[in-house]
Amino acid sequence: MSPLSIILILVTGFVSYRGxxxxxxxxxxxxxxxxxxxxxxxxxxxxxGFLHVNWMHLIFNMLGLFFFAGSLIFILKPWGFLLVYFASLIGGNLLSLLVYKNQGDYTSVGASGAVNGAIFATIALEPNISIMFLPGWLFGLLYIGLTIWGVRSKRDNIGHEAHLGGAIIGMLVAIALRPEALIDNWPTILIIAVPTLVFIYIIITRPHLLLIDNLFFKRHTDHYSIDHKYNESRSSQQQEIDKILDKISKRGINSLSQKEKQMLRDFSKK
Structure with missing residues (x-):
């Protein structure tokens, strides 16, 4: 285990614990x-990427980092590993930002995008590596399939979009750093990258083709009850108040407009 991965795990653990x-x-x-x-x-x-929801979330991600960081650092050297790690982290969050751009209250935390980037970078460079008793290329294909299903089904609160974005960015950065991998390992790279890129294109540009309930497409519009409307209204008000409080914390109360001050007074009376 390299000193760099130890440092990353310790820093992530400390920041997560503080959170x-x-x-x-x-x-x-x-x-x-x-x-x-x-x-x-x-x-x-x-x-x-340095925050986690709970201990299980943190431990699971840090185990992934523990098992894959060493190989990738050996192949790409520390600076190359850091480039993959942080590019994947940012790329995963940017894909989430794009997918949920109209859902302002969407939040997420975790190093999953970065860790997935490290895993899939390793698969791109060493496709025969064994992961959970499976060859790397087969694990990668199955994982991408399950992640795509997760994005499509929306049956949990896992940030599958960040996982997907992190994985593909990790592969692309690794290939950019080691172009010879594209020649040596092109079958593995293609069977993972092609469906991933196609699906990302679909969820960004044609979400209605997925026929799923998300911010782009709603099937269940006939049962929008008064309770739903009330809860949505309360949620919207709370979001506005959160923005005002955030503005106060950054710029002071004098930065508020008259309308914002009135909203704050009205909310405090309820």
């Missing part, structure tokens, strides 16, 4: 669509 204990700290550095798009808080594209 477990301090909700304000957690909220300040998590990935959030509105925080990035509206407030241009781009650091969240990176800082969110």
């Amino acid at each position: 477990f204990k301090d909700h304000f700290f957690f909220g300040k550095y998590e990935f959030g669509v509105d925080k990035v798009r509206l407030y241009k808080d781009y650091k969240r594209l990176v800082t969110s």
Whole structure:
């Protein structure tokens, strides 16, 4: 195990633990669509990768980093590994930002995108590596298939988009650093990269083809009850108040417009 991977694990563990204990700290550095798009808080594209929801989330990601960092650092050297890791982290969050661009309250944390980038970079460079008793190329294909299913089904709260974005960015960066891999391992790279890129293109440009309930396409519009409308209204109000409070924390209360001050007064009376 290399010193670099130890440092990454320790730093991630420390920041995640701080986030477990301090909700304000957690909220300040998590990935959030509105925080990035509206407030241009781009650091969240990176800082969110050092936060985790709970111990299980943290341990699972750090185990992935533990098992794959060494091989990738050996092949690409430390700077190459860091490039793959952080490019995958940012790429995964950017894909989430694109997919959820109209869902301002969407948030996420975790190093999964970065770790997936490291795993798939390793597969691109060493396709015969064994992962969970499977050859790397088969593991990669099955994982991408399950991730695509996860994006399509929306049956859990896992950030599959970040996983998918991180995986493909990790492969592409590794190939850019070691172009000879494209010649030596092109079958593995193609069977993983092609369906991934096609699916990413579909979820960005033609989400209606997936026939799923997400921010682009809604099937169940006939049962939009009064309760749903009420909850949506409350959620919308809370989002507005959160934006105002965030603005106060950054620029002070004098930066608020008269309308924003009135909204804050009205909300405090409820």
